[in-house]
Amino acid sequence: MTDAATRTETQTDEALRADVRAWLAANWKPLPTAQGRIGGAGLFPTPEHRAWLAKVVDAGWAVPRWPTQWYGRGLSDAQARIIEREFAAVGAPGAGQDRSNLWANTALAYATPTFKAKIVPLLLKSEVGMCLLYSEPGAGSDLAGVRTRAERQGDHFVVNGSKVWTSGAATADYGMLIARTDWDTPKHKGISFFFLPMKQKGVEVRPLRQITNESHFNEVFFTDAICPEENLLGPLDAGWGVLQTALAYERSVMGEGARGPRSGVAEAAGEEPLIALAREAGVLGDPLIRQEIAKVIGYRRLNALNAARAKADLAQGTSSSIMSLGKLAMSRILHEEAKVRTMILGAGSLLEGPDHPRAEDANFLTLNAYFTSIGGGTDQIQRNIIGERVLGLPKEPEVDRDVPFRQVRGN
Numbered sequence: 314m315t316d317a318a319t320r321t322e323t324q325t326d327e328a329l330r331a332d333v334r335a336w337l338a339a340n341w342k343p344l345p346t347a348q349g350r351i352g353g354a355g356l357f358p359t360p361e362h363r364a365w366l367a368k369v370v371d372a373g374w375a376v377p378r379w380p381t382q383w384y385g386r387g388l389s390d391a392q393a394r395i396i397e398r399e400f401a402a403v404g405a406p407g408a409g410q411d412r413s414n415l416w417a418n419t420a421l422a423y424a425t426p427t428f429k430a431k432i433v434p435l436l437l438k439s440e441v442g443m444c445l446l447y448s449e450p451g452a453g454s455d456l457a458g459v460r461t462r463a464e465r466q467g468d469h470f471v472v473n474g475s476k477v478w479t480s481g482a483a484t485a486d487y488g489m490l491i492a493r494t495d496w497d498t499p500k501h502k503g504i505s506f507f508f509l510p511m512k513q514k515g516v517e518v519r520p521l522r523q524i525t526n527e528s529h530f531n532e533v534f535f536t537d538a539i540c541p542e543e544n545l546l547g548p549l550d551a552g553w554g555v556l557q558t559a560l561a562y563e564r565s566v567m568g569e570g571a572r573g574p575r576s577g578v579a580e581a582a583g584e585e586p587l588i589a590l591a592r593e594a595g596v597l598g599d600p601l602i603r604q605e606i607a608k609v610i611g612y613r614r615l616n617a618l619n620a621a622r623a624k625a626d627l628a629q630g631t632s633s634s635i636m637s638l639g640k641l642a643m644s645r646i647l648h649e650e651a652k653v654r655t656m657i658l659g660a661g662s663l664l665e666g667p668d669h670p671r672a673e674d675a676n677f678l679t680l681n682a683y684f685t686s687i688g689g690g691t692d693q694i695q696r697n698i699i700g701e702r703v704l705g706l707p708k709e710p711e712v713d714r715d716v717p718f719r720q721v722r723g724n
């Protein structure tokens with residue numbers, strides 16, 4: 314039984330598993346080519362994907378950890394994972410959004426009741442495109458230094474300034490925006506967090522060309538852009554706390570969003586990709602290459618074990634410091650893996666283009682590995698976070714921390 318009336322009933326794991334299996338058997342049909350991770354920046358699923366997501370949300374499988382009045386079932390993490398595993402087993406998307414959908418989780422936690430009622434279902438069903446309006450030319454790692462301003466005028470805010478490296482801005486309907494609303498308090502205390510409507514005259518998006526020759530990034534310029542008051546998340550001037558929640562969600566899923574090769578030329582199925590590549594290139598017997606492949610596999614296994622430990626900690630209700638290692642570990646794995654691909658191909662990796670798909674993949678993965686080591690906070694910043702918040706090391710000196718932002722150099 315999966316109708317709303319029965320969702321709050323306590324079910325055994327077996328009954329829940331049978332329930333979700335039966336529902337999937339009755340409803341799931343593989344969809345046309347996936348358009349990317351659900352809840353990802355600027356990713357637009359096809360109409361078929363959206364129709365499927367709507368079904369998943371309505372049946373209560375999308376966010377089972379959430380309360381029943383918000384499309385959930387109030388389930389424990391362990392039971393929610395049963396649902397995710399059953400969806401994964403048949404390759405169906407849409408489950409586990411209470412873990413992975415950064416936009417919906419941030420809105421659920423902080424949006425005003427009116428805006429929450431409007432936006433949360435749209436986010437869960439991927440009916441709106443989203444982007445992150447955080448980084449600015451002078452504020453990337455130190456986001457507390459943002460200078461884009463939002464000024465209240467009656468029932469709305471007027472936004473002026475600019476952002477950079479905004480993934481998916483060209484197609485987004487809303488951007489999660491941090492902007493300065495008070496210049497006379499220290500930098501962390503005068504920032505507010507908004508869901509800014511992107512499709513309006515005051516927002517101009519200009520694409521940037523990336524090292525991979527793609528253009529997912531943009532510069533975004535605001536000239537008297539309007540943001541309704543109801544789109545403010547959390548209290549005015551307290552956006553720093555909202556941002557910390559949103560960043561934690563982003564970092565926890567960043568590794569999962571990492572892309573694979575893009576040539577589209579299939580690698581040997583079933584075999585570890587690096588071993589298959591080395592076999593194809595005739596270097597599987599090379600001791601140095603074997604050692605490097607083993608290192609990458611070792612890193613991946615270690616990361617999987619750490620992730621399992623973190624999940625076990627969470628299931629027992631304790632927050633896990635191991636969680637903070639995931640993004641950093643994934644960054645190392647992606648760089649190492651790309652390096653080993655290049656080693657395997659040797660001089661052949663200098664080739665490029667459709668006639669050399671393996672080289673194209675190696676080169677793309679080498680360049681794209683920076684996605685995880687810079688996006689969502691750099692590796693260096695992640696190490697600072699681990700040092701200070703997990704290991705309890707002394708905080709990095711910050712001369713402008715307690716100074717009213719207006720007096721900080723550069724203003």
Ligand SMILES: Cc1cc2nc3c(=O)[nH]c(=O)nc-3n(C[C@H](O)[C@H](O)[C@H](O)COP(=O)(O)OP(=O)(O)OC[C@H]3O[C@@H](n4cnc5c(N)ncnc54)[C@H](O)[C@@H]3O)c2cc1C
Binds near residue numbers: 354444446447448
């Ligand atoms: C793939 C990708 C997608 C992105 N998408 C978005 C997006 O959608 N929205 C958005 O707002 N931004 C986005 N960004 C921007 C990203 O968040 C920033 O690039 C990142 O936070 C670093 O900021 P910065 O580029 O200004 O570098 P800086 O902050 O100028 O850092 C430069 C260098 O100095 C180091 N550094 C800086 N401060 C310290 C410190 N205190 N201790 C040690 N080292 C330090 C950094 O690690 C880095 O190596 C994206 C970036 C990438 C790569």
